[in-house]
Amino acid sequence: MTTVLVVGVFGLVAIGLYGLLIVRNLIKIVIALQLLTKAAALAMVVAGQVSGQVNLGQSLALTVIVADTIVAVVGLALAVQVRRRFGTLDVRQLSTQKR
Amino acid sequence: MDTSLPLWLIGIPLAASPVVYLTGRLLLARPVICRWLTLAGLAAAWIVFAQVASSFSVEGDAERLIGMVALRVDGLSLLLAGVALTLGTLVTLYSYHYMAGETGEEKYYALLITLIGTMIGLGCAADIFNLWVWFEAMTISTYLLVAFYRQQPASLEAGVKYLVQSATGSVFVLLAIALVLAQTGTLDLDAIRAASPSLPLLAAGALFVIGFGVKIALVPLHTWLPDAHGQAPSGISAMLSGVVIEAGLVALLRALGALAGVTLSWGWLLIGFGLVNMLVGNLLALRQQQVKRLLAFSSLSHVGYMLLGLGIAVYSGQPDGAQGGFFHLLNHGLMKGLAFLAAGALLYALHSDHAPLYLADLSGAARRYPLVALAFSAALLGLGGLPPLAGFMSKWQIFVAGVDTQDVAITLAVAFAALNSVLSLAYYVPLVNALYRQKTSAPVERGRAIPVTMKLPLVLLMIAMVVLGLLPTLVNWLTEPAAAAMIRLFGGV
Amino acid sequence: MAGALSLLVILFPWTGAVIVALAARRNPRWLHLLAAVFAAAAAAAGLGLLFYTGDAPAVTLSLGGAFGDFTLVPDGLGAFLAAVAVVIGSLAVIFSADYMRGEAQLGRYYFLVLLFIGSMCGLVLSGSLLLMFIFWEMTALCSYALISFYNDDPKAVAGGIKALVITQFGGVGLMIGVLVTRAALGSDSVSALLNGADSLPPELLSLIAFGFLIAAAAKSAQVPFHTWLPGAMEAPTPVSALIHAATMVNAGVYLLARFYPAFAGVPGWTTAVVAVGMLTALMGALMALTSDDLKRVLAYSTISQLGYMFYAIGVGAVFASQFHLLSHAVFKALLFLGAGAVIHAVGTRDMRQMGGLGSQMPFVRGVFIIGVWALVGLPFANGFWSKELILEAGLADGPAWAYIVMLAVAGLTALYSFRMVWMVFFGKAWTGRRLHDAPAAMRGSLGLLAVGTLTIWLLAEPFKNLLASSLLRHIGEAEGSVLLAVLTNPATLLALGVIAAGLAAWWWRESLTGVANRLRFIAQAAQADFGFEWLNRQVVIVTHRTAMTLRTTQTGQLNWNAVGIVGGLVIVLLVLIVGG
Structure with missing residues (x-):
C-alpha cells in the first residue's frame, strides 16, 4: 500500500514538474502547481502512516490543501x-521583463 | 517572560489586518483611516516588542504552546521581528502619500500589516510544519502586493512569475517536511536534530535549500526577483528586499539547523551559494539601466554576503560569522530599504504613471531634490561597502570571522567577496554621478514636490546607516543573541 | 593636549564640512569664508600637534569584537603628514576662493574637500589598522567624488570611477593584510604588527607585506596601477594640488615607510619595491616628456617622483623618502596651483595653446619657475636636498642597475620640466588675448608655497628629530647632519651633471633632432601609456562582455525559470551526495 502511494507521489511530482517546464498555458501551469501540491499532501499522508501518526499526517495534508487552494485562487x-x-x-508572451 | 507576550507580538498585526481592511471597505471615501489604523497597530506591536526585548535580555529564550503549536522566541526571532517592524513602520509612513489615491488602498495596508505579522510569526516557529505555514502565509500576502498595480501588464507578469516560482519552492519544502516526518517521526526542530544521518534526510536538506532558496533568491532560482522587486510599489520593494528575503533565510537556517547532523557540507553549501550569488548579482546589475531592477539585482549579491557569513559560522561553529551575517542582514534592510524608498520617491516625483525609472531620468535630481539625492547616494555608497557607512562594517565583521578560521579556502573566499565589492561600485557610483549633474533631465524639470511623509523615513534610515557605521556595536544586543541562537540551532553551544 | 589636538585636526575639517553642506544655499562668499576658517583652524591644530608628539595612543575608542580598539597615535611620522595635509589643505581651500568663484555646487565642493582633509589626517594618525583602512577608503571616496565633481563631463565621471575602482582594488590587498594580521596576532594595532612581525610565520608575513605593497602602489599611482592619476586631472585644480599631488597619493609611501621595519626582512620585498619605484619613475618621466596637457605633465611628474620615494624605501632610505615626500608636497602643490592660475586665465590645459604667457603673468611665472627649480633638483631648493639624499642612499645601499636608471630619470626630469616651462611661459605667444595675473587669494597661497619651497629644507634637522622616535628607532639611519652629508658626497656632483645634461638636451634640442627621431618608438610607447591603458580597457571590456552574456540568462520566460529551479535541485543533490 505504502509503495503504491510513494509511487503516486513521485508520479504526481513528475507530471507537475513536466507541466512547469514544458506547458505554456497559464491555466495549465496553475493546474501543474495543483498537481505538485497534491503530491505534497499525499506525501504528508504517507509520512504520517510510515511514522505511525496517521492523524498527524492527515491533518497536515488538510492544512496543505487549504493553503494551496488560496494559492490557486490567487493564481x-x-x-x-x-x-x-x-x-x-501563453506564458511566452509574458516576457516583457527580461535582462 | 510573560509567555503571552510573543502571542501578542504576532497577534496584534494579524488582528489589525481585517480591522484595517473592513474599516477601509466601509469608509471607502476616507482611506486616510486605514493609514492611521495601520500605524496604530504597528505602534501597539512596538510596545509589545519593547517588552519582549527587555525581558529577553534578562531571561533569554521563551516558549509558548498554543494547542499543538509551539512558539519560541530566541535571538533570531527577535532580530527578524525588529527588522520587520522597523522597516514596516517606515514603509507605512512612506506609503501615506505614495499610495494615496490608488484603488485598493485598504487592501494594501491590510496586506502590509499581515506581511509584518506573518514574518514575526515565522521567526518564532518552533516546529517545522508550523514554519512552513508562516512561510506560506507570508508568501501569499506578498503575491497580491507584488501585482498590486494590476492594470499594469508588467506587474501582472511579475506577479505570475513570483507566484509560480514561489509555489514551486513551497512544494519542495513540503516534500522535505514529509521526508523528515517519515524518517524521524517528529516535526519539532530540536527533536529532529537527534536523528541519525540518512540519505532521505540529505535529500530533505537539499529540498529545503531549494524550496526556501527560491525566496532567498539563490542563483539560479533568482529569476523572479528582479521582476517582482522592480514592479511592486516601492514600499513593497523595500519590504521584499529588506525583510522578506531575509525571512526566507531565517526559515532556511531553522530547517537546516534541524538537519545539522546529516552532513558537514551545509557550511560549504551556503558559502558556495554566497559566492555565486555575489558574482552573478553584480554582473547582472552592471549593465542595468532600470534603477529598481538594478537595486533588485544588487540584493542577490548582498544575500551572498549574508550567506558567506552564515556559512562561515556553520562551518567553524563560531558565532562571529553569524553575527556579521546578521549585522549585514540588518544593514541590508536599512540600506536597501533606503535605496528603494529613495528611488520610489523619485519615481513618485518624476513619473505619475508607474513608468519605470531609468538611470538617465536621475540626471540632475540633486538640484531639485537635494535631500532625496543625498539619502539615495548614502544608500548606494553604503551598499557598495564604502566606510564609514554601515554596510562596510558588517562586511568587515564577516571578513574578520572568515580569516579568523585560518582556513585558506575561506580566506580566498573573503578576498573574492572583497573584490566583488569593488566590482559593485562600478554600477552604484554612476547613479550617484547622475544625481549630481548640473544638467537636469526632462522628468526632473517637470517633477512634482515630494511630501514630508516620504522624506522622514529617508532621513531616519540615513541617520541609522551613518550612526551604525560609526558605532557598529550599537546593535550587538540584537546580533549577538541571534548569532548565539543560530549556533544553538546547528547543535553548538 | 596631544589627544585633543589629534581629535581637533580631524574634527575641525569635518565640522566645517557639515556646516558648509548645511549652508550650501547661502551666499557663496560665506561658503568660501567658512571653509577657509575651518581649514585654517585645522592647520593651526595640525601645526600645534607637531609639538606634542608621542608614541602612545592619545585617543582610544574601544568597540571590541571584530572592530577592536580605535586609537589615534600622534607620533612624529603621523603628526608630520597630518601637518602637511592641513597646511596644504588650507592653502588649497584659500586658493579655491578665487579659482572656484562663480561655480555651482560650492557646498558639495567644500564639503568633500574638508571631509578629505579630516580623513587624510585620520589616516596618518590611526594607531589601529582597521581605522586606518576606514580612513584610507574615505580618502578614496572623496578623491572619486572630487574628480567627477563636474558630473556633466563624461570624462570626469569616467576618471572618478576609474580612480575609485583601481584604488579600491588595491585596498583589497591592504584589507587582506589587516585581516591576516588580526587573525595571526589577535590585535590590529599598528604597534602590534611592528612588534610582532618577527613572530609571524614567514608565509603570512609575506602575504601581509605584498598585500600592503599592492595597496600602496594603487594608492600612490605606481606601475601597473598608475593609470588612474592622469584621468584624475579632470578634478578642479586645487583638488589636484591637494589630493593628487601633496597628500592622498603619498598615503602609499606612508604605508610602506610605516611598516618598513616589519617587512624589510621578507624575501624579495625590498627588491620588488625598488623595481616598482624605478619602473614608475622612468615611465612617468617619459610620459611627462611626451604629453601636451599641462596638468597631465604634472600628473606624470607626480607619478615619477612618487617612484623616487618608493625606490628610496626599497633601498632602506626611509628618512630620505619622507624628506622627499615633504619637499614634493610643497613644490608640487605650488606647481599645480600655479598651473591652476594659468588654466584659470587661459581657459585650456593644452600647452600647445599657451606659450609666451610669462610677460603677462610675471608673478605666476616666477613662482612656477621656483617650483620647477625644486622639481628638477637644482641647488638649493628643497627638492635638491631630498633627491640627492635618495640618490646617494641608492648608490650606497641599492642595486647598481636601479641607481643608473634613477640617475638617468633625474636628467629626464630636467628635460621635461624645461620643456613645460618653455611651452607655457616662453616661446611664441599663442593667444593675443589680454590675460590677468593671479588674483589675491591665489597669490597668497602661491607665495607661501614658493617661500616654503625655497626654505623648508632649513628644517631638515628638526624634521629628522621629529621622525627619530617613530621611524628611525628601528633602522638607525645615518648619524650626523643631513645637509652636510649631501654637500660633501661626490655623488651630488654626478647627479648635478646628469641634470645639467638634461637641461642641455633641451637647450640644443634642434641639433638633437636626429637622436630624437631614432627614439621616436619610445615616445610613441610613452604616448600610448606603455600599453597599460589598453590593459585597463581590456579588463573593463571583458567584464562588461561577460555581464552582457550573463544577462541573456535572464530570459523572462517562466518555463526557463522553472528549469533554473529544477536544475538547482539537481546540482545541490549532486553536490551533497558527492561531497557530503
Missing part, C-alpha cells in the same frame, strides 16, 4: 487579469 485571479491585459494566456 487564477492573476490569470484572468493576464488574459484581459495581454489578450493571451
Whole structure:
C-alpha cells in the first residue's frame, strides 16, 4: 500500500514538474502547481502512516490543501487579469521583463 | 517572560489586518483611516516588542504552546521581528502619500500589516510544519502586493512569475517536511536534530535549500526577483528586499539547523551559494539601466554576503560569522530599504504613471531634490561597502570571522567577496554621478514636490546607516543573541 | 593636549564640512569664508600637534569584537603628514576662493574637500589598522567624488570611477593584510604588527607585506596601477594640488615607510619595491616628456617622483623618502596651483595653446619657475636636498642597475620640466588675448608655497628629530647632519651633471633632432601609456562582455525559470551526495 502511494507521489511530482517546464498555458501551469501540491499532501499522508501518526499526517495534508487552494485562487485571479491585459494566456508572451 | 507576550507580538498585526481592511471597505471615501489604523497597530506591536526585548535580555529564550503549536522566541526571532517592524513602520509612513489615491488602498495596508505579522510569526516557529505555514502565509500576502498595480501588464507578469516560482519552492519544502516526518517521526526542530544521518534526510536538506532558496533568491532560482522587486510599489520593494528575503533565510537556517547532523557540507553549501550569488548579482546589475531592477539585482549579491557569513559560522561553529551575517542582514534592510524608498520617491516625483525609472531620468535630481539625492547616494555608497557607512562594517565583521578560521579556502573566499565589492561600485557610483549633474533631465524639470511623509523615513534610515557605521556595536544586543541562537540551532553551544 | 589636538585636526575639517553642506544655499562668499576658517583652524591644530608628539595612543575608542580598539597615535611620522595635509589643505581651500568663484555646487565642493582633509589626517594618525583602512577608503571616496565633481563631463565621471575602482582594488590587498594580521596576532594595532612581525610565520608575513605593497602602489599611482592619476586631472585644480599631488597619493609611501621595519626582512620585498619605484619613475618621466596637457605633465611628474620615494624605501632610505615626500608636497602643490592660475586665465590645459604667457603673468611665472627649480633638483631648493639624499642612499645601499636608471630619470626630469616651462611661459605667444595675473587669494597661497619651497629644507634637522622616535628607532639611519652629508658626497656632483645634461638636451634640442627621431618608438610607447591603458580597457571590456552574456540568462520566460529551479535541485543533490 505504502509503495503504491510513494509511487503516486513521485508520479504526481513528475507530471507537475513536466507541466512547469514544458506547458505554456497559464491555466495549465496553475493546474501543474495543483498537481505538485497534491503530491505534497499525499506525501504528508504517507509520512504520517510510515511514522505511525496517521492523524498527524492527515491533518497536515488538510492544512496543505487549504493553503494551496488560496494559492490557486490567487493564481487564477492573476490569470484572468493576464488574459484581459495581454489578450493571451501563453506564458511566452509574458516576457516583457527580461535582462 | 510573560509567555503571552510573543502571542501578542504576532497577534496584534494579524488582528489589525481585517480591522484595517473592513474599516477601509466601509469608509471607502476616507482611506486616510486605514493609514492611521495601520500605524496604530504597528505602534501597539512596538510596545509589545519593547517588552519582549527587555525581558529577553534578562531571561533569554521563551516558549509558548498554543494547542499543538509551539512558539519560541530566541535571538533570531527577535532580530527578524525588529527588522520587520522597523522597516514596516517606515514603509507605512512612506506609503501615506505614495499610495494615496490608488484603488485598493485598504487592501494594501491590510496586506502590509499581515506581511509584518506573518514574518514575526515565522521567526518564532518552533516546529517545522508550523514554519512552513508562516512561510506560506507570508508568501501569499506578498503575491497580491507584488501585482498590486494590476492594470499594469508588467506587474501582472511579475506577479505570475513570483507566484509560480514561489509555489514551486513551497512544494519542495513540503516534500522535505514529509521526508523528515517519515524518517524521524517528529516535526519539532530540536527533536529532529537527534536523528541519525540518512540519505532521505540529505535529500530533505537539499529540498529545503531549494524550496526556501527560491525566496532567498539563490542563483539560479533568482529569476523572479528582479521582476517582482522592480514592479511592486516601492514600499513593497523595500519590504521584499529588506525583510522578506531575509525571512526566507531565517526559515532556511531553522530547517537546516534541524538537519545539522546529516552532513558537514551545509557550511560549504551556503558559502558556495554566497559566492555565486555575489558574482552573478553584480554582473547582472552592471549593465542595468532600470534603477529598481538594478537595486533588485544588487540584493542577490548582498544575500551572498549574508550567506558567506552564515556559512562561515556553520562551518567553524563560531558565532562571529553569524553575527556579521546578521549585522549585514540588518544593514541590508536599512540600506536597501533606503535605496528603494529613495528611488520610489523619485519615481513618485518624476513619473505619475508607474513608468519605470531609468538611470538617465536621475540626471540632475540633486538640484531639485537635494535631500532625496543625498539619502539615495548614502544608500548606494553604503551598499557598495564604502566606510564609514554601515554596510562596510558588517562586511568587515564577516571578513574578520572568515580569516579568523585560518582556513585558506575561506580566506580566498573573503578576498573574492572583497573584490566583488569593488566590482559593485562600478554600477552604484554612476547613479550617484547622475544625481549630481548640473544638467537636469526632462522628468526632473517637470517633477512634482515630494511630501514630508516620504522624506522622514529617508532621513531616519540615513541617520541609522551613518550612526551604525560609526558605532557598529550599537546593535550587538540584537546580533549577538541571534548569532548565539543560530549556533544553538546547528547543535553548538 | 596631544589627544585633543589629534581629535581637533580631524574634527575641525569635518565640522566645517557639515556646516558648509548645511549652508550650501547661502551666499557663496560665506561658503568660501567658512571653509577657509575651518581649514585654517585645522592647520593651526595640525601645526600645534607637531609639538606634542608621542608614541602612545592619545585617543582610544574601544568597540571590541571584530572592530577592536580605535586609537589615534600622534607620533612624529603621523603628526608630520597630518601637518602637511592641513597646511596644504588650507592653502588649497584659500586658493579655491578665487579659482572656484562663480561655480555651482560650492557646498558639495567644500564639503568633500574638508571631509578629505579630516580623513587624510585620520589616516596618518590611526594607531589601529582597521581605522586606518576606514580612513584610507574615505580618502578614496572623496578623491572619486572630487574628480567627477563636474558630473556633466563624461570624462570626469569616467576618471572618478576609474580612480575609485583601481584604488579600491588595491585596498583589497591592504584589507587582506589587516585581516591576516588580526587573525595571526589577535590585535590590529599598528604597534602590534611592528612588534610582532618577527613572530609571524614567514608565509603570512609575506602575504601581509605584498598585500600592503599592492595597496600602496594603487594608492600612490605606481606601475601597473598608475593609470588612474592622469584621468584624475579632470578634478578642479586645487583638488589636484591637494589630493593628487601633496597628500592622498603619498598615503602609499606612508604605508610602506610605516611598516618598513616589519617587512624589510621578507624575501624579495625590498627588491620588488625598488623595481616598482624605478619602473614608475622612468615611465612617468617619459610620459611627462611626451604629453601636451599641462596638468597631465604634472600628473606624470607626480607619478615619477612618487617612484623616487618608493625606490628610496626599497633601498632602506626611509628618512630620505619622507624628506622627499615633504619637499614634493610643497613644490608640487605650488606647481599645480600655479598651473591652476594659468588654466584659470587661459581657459585650456593644452600647452600647445599657451606659450609666451610669462610677460603677462610675471608673478605666476616666477613662482612656477621656483617650483620647477625644486622639481628638477637644482641647488638649493628643497627638492635638491631630498633627491640627492635618495640618490646617494641608492648608490650606497641599492642595486647598481636601479641607481643608473634613477640617475638617468633625474636628467629626464630636467628635460621635461624645461620643456613645460618653455611651452607655457616662453616661446611664441599663442593667444593675443589680454590675460590677468593671479588674483589675491591665489597669490597668497602661491607665495607661501614658493617661500616654503625655497626654505623648508632649513628644517631638515628638526624634521629628522621629529621622525627619530617613530621611524628611525628601528633602522638607525645615518648619524650626523643631513645637509652636510649631501654637500660633501661626490655623488651630488654626478647627479648635478646628469641634470645639467638634461637641461642641455633641451637647450640644443634642434641639433638633437636626429637622436630624437631614432627614439621616436619610445615616445610613441610613452604616448600610448606603455600599453597599460589598453590593459585597463581590456579588463573593463571583458567584464562588461561577460555581464552582457550573463544577462541573456535572464530570459523572462517562466518555463526557463522553472528549469533554473529544477536544475538547482539537481546540482545541490549532486553536490551533497558527492561531497557530503
